[in-house]
Amino acid sequence: MSTQTISVPAPTVELTGRISVAQTVSHSFALAGRGFMKFMKSPIQLVDVVLTPIITLLMFIYLFGESMAKGNTDWYLHHVVPGVMVMAVFQASVGIGASLAADASTGIFDRFRSMPIARSAPLIGAVLADIVRYVACLVTLVALALVMGYRFDTNLVAGTGALALLIGFALSFSWMSVYLGMLIKNPTSVQGLMTILILPLTFASNVFMKNDGMPGWLQAWSDVNPVSLVADATRGLLNGGPVAHGLYGSLAWMAGVIVVFFPLAMRAYRKNAG
Protein backbone atom coordinates (compact mmCIF):
# COMPACT_ATOMS: atom_id res chain seq x y z
CA MET A 1 0.00 0.00 0.00
CA SER A 2 1.34 3.35 -0.95
CA THR A 3 1.29 6.10 1.59
CA GLN A 4 1.75 8.77 -1.02
CA THR A 5 -0.62 11.64 -0.58
CA ILE A 6 -2.00 13.83 -3.31
CA SER A 7 -4.03 16.81 -2.34
CA VAL A 8 -7.59 16.42 -3.56
CA PRO A 9 -10.30 18.58 -2.11
CA ALA A 10 -12.78 16.62 -0.07
CA PRO A 11 -16.37 16.85 -1.27
CA THR A 12 -18.24 19.69 0.36
CA VAL A 13 -19.26 18.39 3.73
CA GLU A 14 -21.54 21.13 4.88
CA LEU A 15 -24.26 19.08 6.47
CA THR A 16 -27.17 20.76 4.77
CA GLY A 17 -29.48 17.90 5.58
CA ARG A 18 -31.43 18.31 2.37
CA ILE A 19 -30.97 17.92 -1.35
CA SER A 20 -31.82 20.90 -3.55
CA VAL A 21 -33.62 20.70 -6.88
CA ALA A 22 -30.42 21.76 -8.66
CA GLN A 23 -28.55 18.90 -6.96
CA THR A 24 -31.32 16.47 -7.91
CA VAL A 25 -30.92 17.49 -11.54
CA SER A 26 -27.14 17.18 -11.40
CA HIS A 27 -27.30 13.75 -9.66
CA SER A 28 -29.84 12.54 -12.21
CA PHE A 29 -27.64 13.62 -15.09
CA ALA A 30 -24.57 11.97 -13.54
CA LEU A 31 -26.53 8.73 -13.23
CA ALA A 32 -27.95 9.08 -16.74
CA GLY A 33 -24.29 9.30 -17.80
CA ARG A 34 -23.70 5.95 -16.11
CA GLY A 35 -26.55 4.40 -18.10
CA PHE A 36 -25.27 6.00 -21.27
CA MET A 37 -21.76 4.54 -20.74
CA LYS A 38 -23.30 1.12 -20.20
CA PHE A 39 -25.15 1.30 -23.52
CA MET A 40 -21.97 2.40 -25.28
CA LYS A 41 -20.06 -0.55 -23.82
CA SER A 42 -22.57 -3.15 -24.90
CA PRO A 43 -24.60 -1.82 -27.83
CA ILE A 44 -26.17 -5.28 -28.07
CA GLN A 45 -28.66 -3.92 -25.52
CA LEU A 46 -30.03 -1.81 -28.35
CA VAL A 47 -30.75 -4.72 -30.66
CA ASP A 48 -34.44 -4.97 -29.72
CA VAL A 49 -35.19 -1.29 -30.30
CA VAL A 50 -33.48 -1.46 -33.69
CA LEU A 51 -34.94 -4.74 -34.97
CA THR A 52 -38.54 -4.52 -33.75
CA PRO A 53 -39.44 -1.36 -35.70
CA ILE A 54 -37.70 -2.65 -38.82
CA ILE A 55 -39.76 -5.82 -38.77
CA THR A 56 -42.97 -3.92 -37.98
CA LEU A 57 -42.52 -1.44 -40.79
CA LEU A 58 -41.53 -4.02 -43.40
CA MET A 59 -44.45 -6.22 -42.39
CA PHE A 60 -47.05 -3.50 -42.61
CA ILE A 61 -45.85 -2.06 -45.88
CA TYR A 62 -45.07 -5.22 -47.84
CA LEU A 63 -47.28 -7.85 -46.17
CA PHE A 64 -50.49 -5.96 -45.35
CA GLY A 65 -49.75 -2.73 -47.22
CA GLU A 66 -51.40 -3.73 -50.49
CA SER A 67 -54.78 -4.52 -48.95
CA MET A 68 -54.70 -1.60 -46.51
CA ALA A 69 -53.46 1.02 -48.93
CA LYS A 70 -56.09 0.10 -51.53
CA GLY A 71 -53.68 1.06 -54.29
CA ASN A 72 -52.51 4.34 -52.72
CA THR A 73 -49.12 3.15 -51.49
CA ASP A 74 -47.61 6.60 -51.04
CA TRP A 75 -50.54 7.72 -48.88
CA TYR A 76 -50.24 4.57 -46.80
CA LEU A 77 -46.48 5.01 -46.29
CA HIS A 78 -47.12 8.53 -45.02
CA HIS A 79 -49.82 7.22 -42.70
CA VAL A 80 -47.87 4.26 -41.31
CA VAL A 81 -44.34 5.64 -40.89
CA PRO A 82 -45.23 8.24 -38.21
CA GLY A 83 -47.54 5.67 -36.60
CA VAL A 84 -44.84 3.02 -36.42
CA MET A 85 -42.48 5.63 -34.97
CA VAL A 86 -44.93 6.16 -32.09
CA MET A 87 -45.49 2.46 -31.59
CA ALA A 88 -41.80 1.59 -31.72
CA VAL A 89 -40.71 4.28 -29.31
CA PHE A 90 -43.53 3.25 -26.96
CA GLN A 91 -42.40 -0.38 -27.08
CA ALA A 92 -38.83 0.76 -26.45
CA SER A 93 -39.99 2.68 -23.37
CA VAL A 94 -41.51 -0.30 -21.56
CA GLY A 95 -38.22 -2.18 -21.19
CA ILE A 96 -37.04 0.08 -18.40
CA GLY A 97 -39.17 -1.46 -15.65
CA ALA A 98 -37.57 -4.85 -16.13
CA SER A 99 -34.02 -3.51 -16.36
CA LEU A 100 -34.49 -1.29 -13.30
CA ALA A 101 -36.00 -4.17 -11.34
CA ALA A 102 -32.85 -6.14 -12.11
CA ASP A 103 -30.51 -3.23 -11.40
CA ALA A 104 -32.21 -2.27 -8.14
CA SER A 105 -31.65 -5.72 -6.66
CA THR A 106 -27.88 -5.32 -6.96
CA GLY A 107 -25.67 -3.78 -4.33
CA ILE A 108 -25.10 -0.62 -6.34
CA PHE A 109 -28.57 0.71 -5.55
CA ASP A 110 -27.78 0.23 -1.86
CA ARG A 111 -24.74 2.37 -2.40
CA PHE A 112 -26.80 5.09 -4.09
CA ARG A 113 -29.30 4.98 -1.24
CA SER A 114 -26.57 5.34 1.36
CA MET A 115 -25.17 8.43 -0.38
CA PRO A 116 -26.30 12.02 0.12
CA ILE A 117 -28.01 12.20 -3.25
CA ALA A 118 -31.64 12.69 -4.21
CA ARG A 119 -33.71 9.56 -3.67
CA SER A 120 -35.27 9.97 -7.09
CA ALA A 121 -31.96 10.44 -8.92
CA PRO A 122 -31.23 6.75 -9.69
CA LEU A 123 -34.69 6.33 -11.21
CA ILE A 124 -34.68 9.61 -13.12
CA GLY A 125 -31.13 8.88 -14.31
CA ALA A 126 -32.18 5.47 -15.66
CA VAL A 127 -35.22 6.97 -17.40
CA LEU A 128 -33.07 9.65 -19.06
CA ALA A 129 -30.38 7.15 -20.12
CA ASP A 130 -33.02 5.37 -22.21
CA ILE A 131 -33.04 8.36 -24.55
CA VAL A 132 -30.20 6.45 -26.22
CA ARG A 133 -32.65 3.65 -26.98
CA TYR A 134 -35.26 6.02 -28.36
CA VAL A 135 -32.78 7.80 -30.59
CA ALA A 136 -31.41 4.48 -31.90
CA CYS A 137 -34.96 3.34 -32.60
CA LEU A 138 -36.07 6.51 -34.36
CA VAL A 139 -32.90 6.92 -36.41
CA THR A 140 -33.24 3.35 -37.66
CA LEU A 141 -36.87 3.89 -38.58
CA VAL A 142 -36.28 7.17 -40.39
CA ALA A 143 -33.39 5.65 -42.36
CA LEU A 144 -35.48 2.64 -43.38
CA ALA A 145 -38.48 4.81 -44.26
CA LEU A 146 -36.32 6.99 -46.49
CA VAL A 147 -35.01 3.89 -48.28
CA MET A 148 -38.59 2.73 -48.78
CA GLY A 149 -39.48 5.98 -50.48
CA TYR A 150 -40.92 8.02 -47.61
CA ARG A 151 -40.22 11.76 -47.80
CA PHE A 152 -40.79 14.53 -45.25
CA ASP A 153 -43.15 17.21 -46.48
CA THR A 154 -42.40 19.77 -43.79
CA ASN A 155 -39.28 21.55 -42.57
CA LEU A 156 -36.42 20.68 -40.25
CA VAL A 157 -37.92 22.52 -37.28
CA ALA A 158 -41.16 20.54 -37.50
CA GLY A 159 -39.21 17.32 -38.00
CA THR A 160 -37.08 18.01 -34.91
CA GLY A 161 -40.25 18.86 -33.03
CA ALA A 162 -41.71 15.48 -33.99
CA LEU A 163 -38.63 13.64 -32.69
CA ALA A 164 -38.72 15.67 -29.46
CA LEU A 165 -42.42 14.87 -29.00
CA LEU A 166 -41.80 11.16 -29.56
CA ILE A 167 -38.91 11.09 -27.07
CA GLY A 168 -40.92 13.09 -24.54
CA PHE A 169 -43.81 10.67 -24.98
CA ALA A 170 -41.53 7.68 -24.34
CA LEU A 171 -39.89 9.37 -21.34
CA SER A 172 -43.18 10.13 -19.62
CA PHE A 173 -44.89 6.83 -20.37
CA SER A 174 -41.82 4.89 -19.20
CA TRP A 175 -42.81 5.84 -15.63
CA MET A 176 -45.64 3.29 -15.86
CA SER A 177 -43.03 0.65 -16.49
CA VAL A 178 -40.76 2.03 -13.74
CA TYR A 179 -43.68 1.82 -11.30
CA LEU A 180 -44.43 -1.80 -12.18
CA GLY A 181 -40.74 -2.64 -11.99
CA MET A 182 -40.48 -1.19 -8.47
CA LEU A 183 -43.75 -2.83 -7.44
CA ILE A 184 -43.26 -6.34 -8.83
CA LYS A 185 -39.46 -6.48 -8.68
CA ASN A 186 -39.29 -9.57 -10.88
CA PRO A 187 -37.84 -8.52 -14.25
CA THR A 188 -39.48 -11.30 -16.26
CA SER A 189 -42.96 -10.66 -14.83
CA VAL A 190 -42.61 -6.93 -15.39
CA GLN A 191 -41.64 -7.42 -19.02
CA GLY A 192 -44.50 -9.85 -19.65
CA LEU A 193 -47.07 -7.60 -18.01
CA MET A 194 -45.94 -4.50 -19.86
CA THR A 195 -46.10 -6.31 -23.21
CA ILE A 196 -49.75 -7.18 -22.53
CA LEU A 197 -50.62 -3.71 -21.23
CA ILE A 198 -49.38 -1.86 -24.29
CA LEU A 199 -51.34 -4.03 -26.75
CA PRO A 200 -54.68 -2.18 -26.38
CA LEU A 201 -52.80 1.09 -26.60
CA THR A 202 -50.84 0.31 -29.74
CA PHE A 203 -53.30 -1.75 -31.77
CA ALA A 204 -56.56 -0.02 -30.81
CA SER A 205 -55.20 3.15 -32.36
CA ASN A 206 -54.93 4.79 -35.73
CA VAL A 207 -51.32 3.65 -36.20
CA PHE A 208 -52.03 1.18 -39.02
CA MET A 209 -55.31 2.47 -40.45
CA LYS A 210 -57.76 5.28 -40.04
CA ASN A 211 -60.08 4.36 -37.26
CA ASP A 212 -63.34 5.13 -39.08
CA GLY A 213 -63.72 1.43 -39.90
CA MET A 214 -63.75 0.44 -36.20
CA PRO A 215 -66.91 -0.34 -34.18
CA GLY A 216 -68.16 2.75 -32.33
CA TRP A 217 -66.86 1.88 -28.87
CA LEU A 218 -63.40 1.03 -30.18
CA GLN A 219 -63.36 4.19 -32.26
CA ALA A 220 -64.21 6.21 -29.16
CA TRP A 221 -61.23 4.71 -27.37
CA SER A 222 -58.97 5.12 -30.37
CA ASP A 223 -59.86 8.81 -30.55
CA VAL A 224 -58.58 9.50 -27.04
CA ASN A 225 -55.84 6.85 -27.08
CA PRO A 226 -52.51 8.61 -26.45
CA VAL A 227 -50.86 6.54 -29.19
CA SER A 228 -53.41 7.87 -31.73
CA LEU A 229 -52.96 11.42 -30.49
CA VAL A 230 -49.16 11.32 -30.65
CA ALA A 231 -49.40 9.67 -34.09
CA ASP A 232 -51.72 12.47 -35.29
CA ALA A 233 -49.36 15.15 -34.03
CA THR A 234 -46.36 13.36 -35.56
CA ARG A 235 -48.12 13.04 -38.93
CA GLY A 236 -48.92 16.73 -38.84
CA LEU A 237 -45.34 17.62 -38.01
CA LEU A 238 -43.79 15.34 -40.64
CA ASN A 239 -46.37 15.23 -43.45
CA GLY A 240 -48.06 18.58 -42.93
CA GLY A 241 -51.64 18.99 -41.77
CA PRO A 242 -53.28 19.71 -38.43
CA VAL A 243 -51.04 19.39 -35.39
CA ALA A 244 -52.73 21.21 -32.51
CA HIS A 245 -55.41 18.69 -31.51
CA GLY A 246 -53.02 15.74 -31.42
CA LEU A 247 -50.27 17.77 -29.78
CA TYR A 248 -52.37 19.16 -26.92
CA GLY A 249 -53.94 15.76 -26.34
CA SER A 250 -50.49 14.15 -26.26
CA LEU A 251 -49.08 16.72 -23.84
CA ALA A 252 -52.09 16.29 -21.55
CA TRP A 253 -51.58 12.52 -21.49
CA MET A 254 -47.84 12.89 -20.86
CA ALA A 255 -48.39 15.29 -17.97
CA GLY A 256 -51.12 13.07 -16.53
CA VAL A 257 -49.01 9.93 -16.68
CA ILE A 258 -46.09 11.66 -14.93
CA VAL A 259 -48.31 13.16 -12.24
CA VAL A 260 -49.78 9.74 -11.47
CA PHE A 261 -46.91 7.33 -12.02
CA PHE A 262 -43.84 9.27 -10.88
CA PRO A 263 -45.08 9.51 -7.25
CA LEU A 264 -46.30 5.90 -7.36
CA ALA A 265 -42.93 4.72 -8.65
CA MET A 266 -41.09 6.72 -5.99
CA ARG A 267 -43.34 5.36 -3.26
CA ALA A 268 -42.79 1.77 -4.39
CA TYR A 269 -39.04 2.41 -4.62
CA ARG A 270 -38.86 3.85 -1.09
CA LYS A 271 -40.98 1.04 0.28
CA ASN A 272 -38.63 -1.51 -1.22
CA ALA A 273 -35.87 -0.08 0.90
CA GLY A 274 -37.73 -1.27 4.00
Added chain:
Amino acid sequence: MSYAIKAEGLVKKYGDFTALDGVDLEVPAGKVVGVLGPNGAGKTTTVRILATLMRPDAGHATVGGHDIVKDPVKVRQLIGLTGQYASVDETLTGTENLVLIGRLLGLSRRDAKARSAQLLEQFSLTDAARKPIATFSGGMRRRLDLAASLVGRPQVLYLDEPTTGLDPHARQEVWEVVRNLVADGSTVLLTTQYLEEADQLADSITVFDKGRKVAEGRPGELKRRVGGQVLQVRPTVAADVPLVAQLLGELSGHAPAEDSGVLTVPVDDPLLVAAVARRLDGAGITADELGLRLPSLDEVFLALTGHTPTVKDEASDAQPVSV
Protein backbone atom coordinates in the same frame (compact mmCIF):
# COMPACT_ATOMS: atom_id res chain seq x y z
CA MET B 1 -15.96 9.60 25.34
CA SER B 2 -17.63 10.73 22.12
CA TYR B 3 -19.59 8.19 20.17
CA ALA B 4 -19.71 8.10 16.39
CA ILE B 5 -22.64 5.72 16.53
CA LYS B 6 -25.11 5.34 19.34
CA ALA B 7 -28.11 3.06 18.94
CA GLU B 8 -30.71 2.16 21.54
CA GLY B 9 -33.36 -0.52 21.47
CA LEU B 10 -33.37 -1.12 17.73
CA VAL B 11 -36.18 -3.43 16.65
CA LYS B 12 -36.89 -4.67 13.14
CA LYS B 13 -39.53 -7.22 12.21
CA TYR B 14 -40.30 -8.92 8.92
CA GLY B 15 -43.80 -10.26 9.41
CA ASP B 16 -43.54 -12.78 12.22
CA PHE B 17 -39.78 -12.88 12.08
CA THR B 18 -37.95 -10.59 14.48
CA ALA B 19 -34.64 -9.72 12.88
CA LEU B 20 -33.63 -7.28 15.64
CA ASP B 21 -35.03 -7.55 19.11
CA GLY B 22 -33.94 -4.43 20.96
CA VAL B 23 -30.29 -3.92 20.14
CA ASP B 24 -28.07 -1.26 21.75
CA LEU B 25 -24.79 -0.41 20.11
CA GLU B 26 -22.14 2.18 20.82
CA VAL B 27 -19.16 2.86 18.60
CA PRO B 28 -16.62 5.34 19.97
CA ALA B 29 -15.17 7.80 17.48
CA GLY B 30 -11.96 6.54 15.90
CA LYS B 31 -12.44 2.93 16.98
CA VAL B 32 -13.26 -0.30 15.20
CA VAL B 33 -16.21 -2.18 16.64
CA GLY B 34 -16.78 -5.68 15.34
CA VAL B 35 -20.27 -7.15 15.32
CA LEU B 36 -19.87 -10.86 15.39
CA GLY B 37 -22.58 -13.40 14.81
CA PRO B 38 -23.85 -16.14 12.55
CA ASN B 39 -26.15 -15.53 9.59
CA GLY B 40 -29.56 -14.41 10.76
CA ALA B 41 -28.13 -12.78 13.89
CA GLY B 42 -29.23 -9.33 12.70
CA LYS B 43 -25.85 -7.90 11.72
CA THR B 44 -26.81 -6.80 8.23
CA THR B 45 -30.15 -5.46 9.42
CA THR B 46 -28.31 -3.31 11.95
CA VAL B 47 -25.96 -1.94 9.32
CA ARG B 48 -28.83 -1.24 6.93
CA ILE B 49 -30.66 0.70 9.62
CA LEU B 50 -27.56 2.68 10.61
CA ALA B 51 -26.85 3.40 6.92
CA THR B 52 -30.41 4.80 6.54
CA LEU B 53 -31.33 2.09 4.04
CA MET B 54 -34.24 1.03 6.22
CA ARG B 55 -36.08 2.38 9.24
CA PRO B 56 -36.23 0.61 12.57
CA ASP B 57 -39.68 -0.42 13.83
CA ALA B 58 -38.68 0.80 17.29
CA GLY B 59 -35.68 2.35 19.00
CA HIS B 60 -33.51 5.17 17.74
CA ALA B 61 -29.96 5.81 16.69
CA THR B 62 -27.64 8.67 15.92
CA VAL B 63 -24.58 8.78 13.69
CA GLY B 64 -22.25 11.69 14.33
CA GLY B 65 -24.99 13.07 16.55
CA HIS B 66 -27.62 13.08 13.78
CA ASP B 67 -30.79 11.06 14.06
CA ILE B 68 -30.92 8.36 11.37
CA VAL B 69 -34.68 8.72 10.87
CA LYS B 70 -35.15 12.48 11.27
CA ASP B 71 -31.96 13.58 9.54
CA PRO B 72 -31.02 10.82 7.10
CA VAL B 73 -29.34 13.14 4.58
CA LYS B 74 -26.91 14.45 7.20
CA VAL B 75 -26.13 10.88 8.20
CA ARG B 76 -25.51 9.95 4.54
CA GLN B 77 -23.07 12.86 4.30
CA LEU B 78 -20.97 11.25 7.04
CA ILE B 79 -20.96 7.57 6.16
CA GLY B 80 -19.44 5.14 3.69
CA LEU B 81 -20.90 1.70 3.12
CA THR B 82 -19.36 -1.45 1.76
CA GLY B 83 -22.08 -4.04 1.58
CA GLN B 84 -21.94 -7.79 1.50
CA TYR B 85 -22.52 -7.78 -2.22
CA ALA B 86 -20.40 -5.85 -4.67
CA SER B 87 -21.83 -2.37 -4.88
CA VAL B 88 -20.00 -1.23 -7.96
CA ASP B 89 -20.96 -1.42 -11.60
CA GLU B 90 -19.67 -4.59 -13.28
CA THR B 91 -19.59 -3.22 -16.81
CA LEU B 92 -17.76 -0.01 -15.95
CA THR B 93 -14.05 0.29 -15.25
CA GLY B 94 -12.53 1.01 -11.85
CA THR B 95 -11.94 4.63 -12.78
CA GLU B 96 -15.43 5.12 -14.22
CA ASN B 97 -17.02 3.75 -11.06
CA LEU B 98 -15.01 5.98 -8.75
CA VAL B 99 -15.41 9.09 -10.90
CA LEU B 100 -19.19 8.59 -10.98
CA ILE B 101 -19.28 8.48 -7.20
CA GLY B 102 -17.06 11.55 -6.93
CA ARG B 103 -19.36 13.43 -9.30
CA LEU B 104 -22.42 12.38 -7.30
CA LEU B 105 -20.70 13.70 -4.19
CA GLY B 106 -20.26 17.09 -5.81
CA LEU B 107 -16.62 16.95 -6.96
CA SER B 108 -15.74 18.60 -10.25
CA ARG B 109 -14.81 16.21 -13.06
CA ARG B 110 -11.12 17.05 -12.56
CA ASP B 111 -11.20 16.53 -8.80
CA ALA B 112 -13.23 13.33 -9.18
CA LYS B 113 -10.59 11.96 -11.54
CA ALA B 114 -7.75 12.94 -9.20
CA ARG B 115 -9.49 11.36 -6.21
CA SER B 116 -10.14 8.20 -8.22
CA ALA B 117 -6.49 7.94 -9.29
CA GLN B 118 -5.37 8.51 -5.71
CA LEU B 119 -7.62 5.78 -4.32
CA LEU B 120 -6.73 3.30 -7.06
CA GLU B 121 -3.07 3.88 -6.26
CA GLN B 122 -3.67 3.52 -2.53
CA PHE B 123 -5.50 0.22 -3.06
CA SER B 124 -2.94 -1.13 -5.58
CA LEU B 125 -5.51 -1.11 -8.36
CA THR B 126 -3.81 1.29 -10.75
CA ASP B 127 -3.09 -1.47 -13.28
CA ALA B 128 -6.75 -2.41 -13.31
CA ALA B 129 -8.08 1.12 -13.50
CA ARG B 130 -9.07 0.83 -17.14
CA LYS B 131 -10.53 -2.66 -17.00
CA PRO B 132 -14.20 -3.48 -16.39
CA ILE B 133 -14.94 -4.72 -12.86
CA ALA B 134 -16.28 -7.95 -14.35
CA THR B 135 -12.66 -8.97 -15.06
CA PHE B 136 -11.52 -8.31 -11.46
CA SER B 137 -10.70 -11.07 -8.98
CA GLY B 138 -12.81 -11.31 -5.85
CA GLY B 139 -10.19 -9.53 -3.74
CA MET B 140 -9.74 -6.72 -6.27
CA ARG B 141 -13.50 -6.23 -6.39
CA ARG B 142 -13.72 -5.85 -2.62
CA ARG B 143 -10.84 -3.42 -2.63
CA LEU B 144 -12.54 -1.34 -5.31
CA ASP B 145 -15.75 -1.53 -3.32
CA LEU B 146 -13.88 -0.20 -0.30
CA ALA B 147 -12.30 2.53 -2.41
CA ALA B 148 -15.77 3.48 -3.65
CA SER B 149 -16.92 3.88 -0.04
CA LEU B 150 -13.99 6.18 0.68
CA VAL B 151 -14.34 8.66 -2.18
CA GLY B 152 -16.19 11.09 0.08
CA ARG B 153 -13.74 10.66 2.98
CA PRO B 154 -16.47 9.38 5.31
CA GLN B 155 -16.09 9.87 9.04
CA VAL B 156 -17.84 6.58 9.72
CA LEU B 157 -17.37 3.48 7.63
CA TYR B 158 -19.63 0.43 7.62
CA LEU B 159 -18.06 -2.79 6.46
CA ASP B 160 -20.71 -5.46 6.20
CA GLU B 161 -18.96 -8.82 6.02
CA PRO B 162 -16.14 -7.41 3.92
CA THR B 163 -14.40 -10.74 3.39
CA THR B 164 -17.30 -13.17 3.07
CA GLY B 165 -16.62 -15.43 0.13
CA LEU B 166 -12.98 -14.41 -0.28
CA ASP B 167 -10.06 -16.82 -0.28
CA PRO B 168 -7.52 -16.47 2.56
CA HIS B 169 -5.08 -14.46 0.46
CA ALA B 170 -7.71 -11.94 -0.63
CA ARG B 171 -8.95 -11.78 2.96
CA GLN B 172 -5.48 -10.78 4.11
CA GLU B 173 -5.43 -8.02 1.50
CA VAL B 174 -8.72 -6.60 2.74
CA TRP B 175 -7.55 -6.80 6.35
CA GLU B 176 -4.45 -4.86 5.42
CA VAL B 177 -6.59 -2.12 3.90
CA VAL B 178 -8.83 -1.97 6.95
CA ARG B 179 -5.81 -1.73 9.27
CA ASN B 180 -4.51 1.22 7.29
CA LEU B 181 -7.86 2.97 7.52
CA VAL B 182 -7.93 2.51 11.22
CA ALA B 183 -4.43 3.90 11.50
CA ASP B 184 -5.81 7.02 9.77
CA GLY B 185 -8.35 7.41 12.54
CA SER B 186 -11.54 6.29 10.79
CA THR B 187 -14.42 4.94 12.81
CA VAL B 188 -15.40 1.53 11.54
CA LEU B 189 -18.38 -0.68 12.21
CA LEU B 190 -17.42 -4.11 10.96
CA THR B 191 -19.72 -7.09 10.80
CA THR B 192 -18.35 -10.54 10.35
CA GLN B 193 -19.11 -14.16 10.91
CA TYR B 194 -15.42 -14.92 11.15
CA LEU B 195 -14.23 -14.92 14.71
CA GLU B 196 -10.66 -14.50 13.61
CA GLU B 197 -11.55 -11.40 11.62
CA ALA B 198 -13.15 -9.65 14.58
CA ASP B 199 -10.20 -10.68 16.73
CA GLN B 200 -7.70 -9.33 14.19
CA LEU B 201 -9.34 -6.01 13.39
CA ALA B 202 -11.65 -4.85 16.14
CA ASP B 203 -10.93 -2.82 19.26
CA SER B 204 -14.04 -4.27 20.78
CA ILE B 205 -16.49 -6.94 19.81
CA THR B 206 -20.23 -7.13 20.17
CA VAL B 207 -21.68 -10.59 19.81
CA PHE B 208 -25.15 -10.88 18.23
CA ASP B 209 -27.33 -13.92 18.25
CA LYS B 210 -30.90 -14.16 16.98
CA GLY B 211 -31.42 -10.40 16.90
CA ARG B 212 -30.03 -9.77 20.37
CA LYS B 213 -26.76 -8.62 21.78
CA VAL B 214 -25.38 -11.46 23.88
CA ALA B 215 -22.01 -10.05 24.87
CA GLU B 216 -19.57 -7.24 24.31
CA GLY B 217 -16.04 -6.35 25.28
CA ARG B 218 -12.48 -6.32 24.08
CA PRO B 219 -11.49 -9.59 22.41
CA GLY B 220 -9.28 -10.50 25.39
CA GLU B 221 -11.99 -9.61 27.93
CA LEU B 222 -14.53 -11.76 26.15
CA LYS B 223 -12.17 -14.67 26.14
CA ARG B 224 -11.41 -14.29 29.83
CA ARG B 225 -15.05 -13.82 30.77
CA VAL B 226 -15.94 -17.17 29.28
CA GLY B 227 -13.94 -19.46 31.49
CA GLY B 228 -10.39 -18.24 31.81
CA GLN B 229 -7.47 -20.18 30.50
CA VAL B 230 -7.17 -23.66 29.12
CA LEU B 231 -4.28 -26.08 29.15
CA GLN B 232 -3.46 -27.61 25.82
CA VAL B 233 -1.31 -30.71 25.37
CA ARG B 234 -0.25 -32.46 22.20
CA PRO B 235 1.49 -35.79 22.92
CA THR B 236 4.34 -36.58 20.50
CA VAL B 237 3.06 -40.10 19.95
CA ALA B 238 -0.61 -40.29 19.03
CA ALA B 239 -0.95 -43.60 20.87
CA ASP B 240 -0.33 -41.76 24.15
CA VAL B 241 -3.46 -39.62 23.73
CA PRO B 242 -5.83 -41.83 25.81
CA LEU B 243 -3.30 -42.12 28.63
CA VAL B 244 -2.65 -38.37 28.70
CA ALA B 245 -6.40 -37.72 28.59
CA GLN B 246 -6.88 -39.90 31.66
CA LEU B 247 -4.05 -38.16 33.46
CA LEU B 248 -5.38 -34.67 32.63
CA GLY B 249 -8.82 -35.70 33.83
CA GLU B 250 -7.40 -36.86 37.18
CA LEU B 251 -5.33 -33.75 37.76
CA SER B 252 -7.77 -31.06 36.58
CA GLY B 253 -11.05 -32.59 37.60
CA HIS B 254 -12.51 -31.88 34.11
CA ALA B 255 -13.00 -34.23 31.19
CA PRO B 256 -10.54 -33.10 28.48
CA ALA B 257 -11.69 -32.29 24.95
CA GLU B 258 -9.73 -33.90 22.13
CA ASP B 259 -9.32 -32.51 18.65
CA SER B 260 -6.89 -34.13 16.19
CA GLY B 261 -4.38 -35.18 18.76
CA VAL B 262 -4.63 -32.06 20.94
CA LEU B 263 -6.13 -32.33 24.42
CA THR B 264 -7.68 -29.33 26.11
CA VAL B 265 -8.87 -28.87 29.72
CA PRO B 266 -10.00 -25.79 31.64
CA VAL B 267 -7.52 -24.61 34.25
CA ASP B 268 -8.77 -23.78 37.76
CA ASP B 269 -5.45 -24.11 39.57
CA PRO B 270 -2.35 -22.31 38.26
CA LEU B 271 -0.18 -25.16 39.58
CA LEU B 272 -1.81 -27.60 37.19
CA VAL B 273 0.73 -27.01 34.43
CA ALA B 274 3.66 -27.94 36.63
CA ALA B 275 1.80 -30.99 37.97
CA VAL B 276 0.99 -32.19 34.44
CA ALA B 277 4.59 -31.70 33.33
CA ARG B 278 5.91 -33.75 36.26
CA ARG B 279 3.46 -36.59 35.71
CA LEU B 280 4.16 -36.77 31.96
CA ASP B 281 7.87 -36.79 32.69
CA GLY B 282 7.40 -39.53 35.28
CA ALA B 283 5.42 -41.64 32.80
CA GLY B 284 8.08 -41.13 30.12
CA ILE B 285 5.67 -39.34 27.76
CA THR B 286 6.90 -36.44 25.67
CA ALA B 287 4.70 -33.66 24.33
CA ASP B 288 5.21 -31.43 21.26
CA GLU B 289 3.07 -28.78 22.77
CA LEU B 290 2.18 -28.04 26.35
CA GLY B 291 0.90 -24.68 27.46
CA LEU B 292 -1.75 -22.32 28.66
CA ARG B 293 -3.85 -20.31 26.26
CA LEU B 294 -7.03 -18.21 26.23
CA PRO B 295 -10.04 -19.92 24.69
CA SER B 296 -10.67 -19.23 21.00
CA LEU B 297 -13.56 -17.03 20.03
CA ASP B 298 -15.29 -20.14 18.72
CA GLU B 299 -15.26 -21.47 22.25
CA VAL B 300 -16.39 -18.06 23.51
CA PHE B 301 -19.33 -18.10 21.15
CA LEU B 302 -20.29 -21.57 22.26
CA ALA B 303 -20.20 -20.53 25.88
CA LEU B 304 -22.23 -17.35 25.26
CA THR B 305 -24.94 -18.67 23.00
CA GLY B 306 -25.01 -22.40 23.63
CA HIS B 307 -24.21 -23.13 20.01
CA THR B 308 -21.29 -22.72 17.65
CA PRO B 309 -21.55 -20.13 14.93
CA THR B 310 -22.44 -22.45 12.11
CA VAL B 311 -22.31 -20.88 8.70
CA LYS B 312 -25.69 -21.38 7.14
CA ASP B 313 -27.26 -20.40 3.85
CA GLU B 314 -26.00 -16.98 2.74
CA ALA B 315 -29.48 -15.66 2.06
CA SER B 316 -30.77 -16.31 5.56
CA ASP B 317 -29.51 -13.08 7.06
CA ALA B 318 -32.89 -11.57 7.57
CA GLN B 319 -33.21 -10.16 4.10
CA PRO B 320 -36.53 -11.34 2.69
CA VAL B 321 -37.04 -7.92 1.14
CA SER B 322 -34.38 -7.23 -1.39
CA VAL B 323 -34.26 -4.41 -3.83
